[in-house]
Amino acid sequence: MNRASLFRKRGETMQNENEVNKVIRKKFGTHRVLHSRYTGRFPKGIEREYAKMIKRYLEHFGKAYTKYKPVLDELFEEVAKTGLTPAGVTYAQKIIYTMYNDFLRRTNRIKLESKIKALGIMGEKLSIAEWKKEVKRTIGINILDDYYKGEFYRQTLDQWTKDNVNLIVTRPKEILGKMMNIVQNGFLTGETSDSIAKKVAAAYHYDMYWAKFIARDQMAKLNADVTEQAQRDAGVTRYEWSTSDDSRVRPGHAVLDGKIFSWDDPPIVDRKTGRRCHPGQDYQCRCIALPIFDEATLKIPAGYVERTKHD
Ligand SMILES: [Zn+2]
Structure with missing residues (x-):
């Protein structure tokens, strides 16, 4: 068992593996595994912020259209x-096309990438805070804040940011393409100009739903990725699938509720396609992975025990 551990007292950090191991041993008692005693919350506040940000960006398309x-x-x-x-x-x-260029001019000063990244950082922080609570409540160990700083999640965040920038800038391009096609097809099929005008207006009609969908889907995805990374890093190899926060649980996920899966072997979420994934990684999925702490594989990183007055 490798429990690289740190002990901290009044801001001071020093090694104290024995103390950490003692607490862990006591928590496990006669059990080989411990189920999570805390259910993490979803980053809903950040989701709303993200949806607002996307809407503000797309509103420039609306302005150009107007x-x-x-x-x-x-x-x-x-x-x-x-x-x-x-x-x-x-x-x-x-x-x-002129309208689209007008939109590009309006948005070229918006630092979309840094805005998305800032939201991603907030999302990661919250996911990590929830993970730390799970560890604290279940096995009584604190993990140093510094442990999750720096390189640990940089790659996840960078990839997520890149994907999200792509998703958002692609949207106006799609609307542009649709408008072009409507005019072209309308001409070919001899459609009335009134009908074409209506279709063009509908194509432009971005809605808050899309922004909400992306914000919800992408924040859950980031949360799921961070959860997986943090749990694997701590030697958690299995989790319990929980649909607890999924308000519109689809049948494919409902059957997984309460069942235990391995991080190396995600279950099938779609019988038709045979698609497999972990909680929160499916579209619009808000299921979560409750960690199962196994004493044999556990390796709590940079853990410390809070001293009480009686120590
Ligand atoms: Zn789900």
């Missing part, structure tokens, strides 16, 4: 009288 809509309307009105010509289509597409 600016160029009268030009589009005018074109469609004219087309209603004369009929849609190839020149008319080219002109409509030009307007849409």
Whole structure:
């Protein structure tokens, strides 16, 4: 058993593996494994912040659209009288493209990446704080704050940030593409300009739902990744699947509730496709992995025991 441990007293840090081991031994007693005595919370506050941030970003698309809509309307009105010509289509597409460039100009000063990263850092901090509570409540050991600073989660955070920037900047591009297609197809199928105008407006219509969906999905994913990393690092090899925080538990997850799985062998969450994943890694999933502490594999990093007055 490797319990690299630290003992801290009034801000002072020193090795005291024996003390840590003594507390752990006592907690396990006659049991070989201990189930988590704490259920972590989800980073809901950060989720809301993230959703707001995405909405503010997309609102610039709305502003660009509002600016160029009268030009589009005018074109469609004219087309209603004369009929849609190839020149008319080219002109409509030009307007849409100008609108997109206007959006890019409005957003080029927004430091999307650093904003997303800052939210990711907050999310990681909360996930780690919850993990530390689980360790403290279940086996009575504190983990030094410093342990999770620096390199430990940098890679997870960097990848997550990159994926999220990509997701968000892709959205306006998708809307642009849709608008272009609507005009093009409308022309080919002889659709009325009124109908095209309505479809263009609908394509632009980003909604808060998308922002909420991304914020919720991505924060849960980050939380799940940090949880897995922290538990594996502490020698936790298995967890209990818990659907406790999942308000709309899908059947594929409900059957997993309370069952025990290995971090090396995620269960099937979708029978049709055979897709496997850990709690929180599925789309919109809010299930959590409750750690199972096994005395044989446990290696609590940088742990210390708080001294009481009687020590
Ligand atoms: Zn779930």
